[in-house]
Amino acid sequence: MKKHSILTMSCLIAAACQAGLALAADKPHWRYSGPHGPEHWSTLDPEFKVCATGKNQSPINLTAAVEGELAPLALHYRPAGASVVNDGHSVQVNYQPGSYITLDGEPFELKQFHFHTPSENLIQGESFPLEGHFVHADKNGSLAVIAVMFKEGKANQALASIWPHIPTKAGETATLQQPVDASQILPQAQDYYRFSGSLTTPPCSEGVRWLVMKSPQTLSEKQISDLMKIIKHSNNRPVQPLNGRVVVAS
Template structure:
């Protein structure tokens, strides 16, 4: 498991588009989510894991969670269209503090429609901020976007997105992940996994309760670049608590 978590970290850090040993995967058909575990031995958790993500965030437990400590700098310096999503890579310097440990922000990427649900509600867009501590343990901050006013942070990013799968572009001005966060930082917390192969577990998930807005046109622009929905279906909870 440790090897898989570290492999997942390397995948996040290097902006790769492939699972484990290089097996190609998709969001539908013969290489879709129901088949991921069959594509590579490294993907065994995609079918046998008991703490898989995404989930329907509901039936939560009151736990007086501590406020999140985020130290985000303008370190987003490149964006990749990997055929699965659009992903912004970060230079070292931005971090989330959680459970007394520092988790470095490696990248953020988008899913349309949202992967996680909140009380059964799907959102048109979701961003995942992927962090790793010094031992390779992962923590993901998820933010939901609801349809409404144009999102200012995406307005700066969207024109720079590469149109071809496999293309990477340097950003004209470094971006900060703080611009994607809601004003109110209350969140849900649960233990989960990567939502893409190899579906490694042990990921600390922090889903913001408050959504931010995104225009219909911005969601459409993202969809036109990816060409398909890029959300893994909701996975069984298997008795996992979700704290709030």
């Protein structure tokens, strides 16, 4: 990612800290379908042009990965206070400071996690009912996202403490009464894919380090349907071309 001014980096972090990695201000408004849908994002604002011109866009179909010497995930998560936001694009849990991952020798603080249904990234062409994005930022504003897939199955107890408190109306926020432990939402088997990508919503900024967990978690059919009733629409960007990028697998 190119060097940015402090102001620009602050804006980028603010953008990533909105549901779906979206900008805080929906100006101009974008959607997941119709004339303001993904195929038109680049035309809605000059700042969104990279949605069409970028060569390292996310999400992608994870195929033909190269086996590499990826370091084990260095997670330093701890239970923390949190709030859950319905912004009309996604459902997002804002995480209080103190949890981070170490990546490429640098700490990346967990800012928030949010959900896309169905999944945005595909694994060997397979789509999942839900994908969680755990968004981290380092001291310079560079971003790293851990993506977790969810398949239908046993109810997810870690999400069960969050789901009842999701606001049903867009624009509303609810403070969670109990601390959230983000580490419990990630799979125990922590092999992953890594690639260079972008935000998956406008402005589609590139330079984001993506870590996609190989092992999916489960959630019940009711948990899936309850979330869909709140979001009211699919909120996944279609997969983007690899353009020669290499996907490395641990």
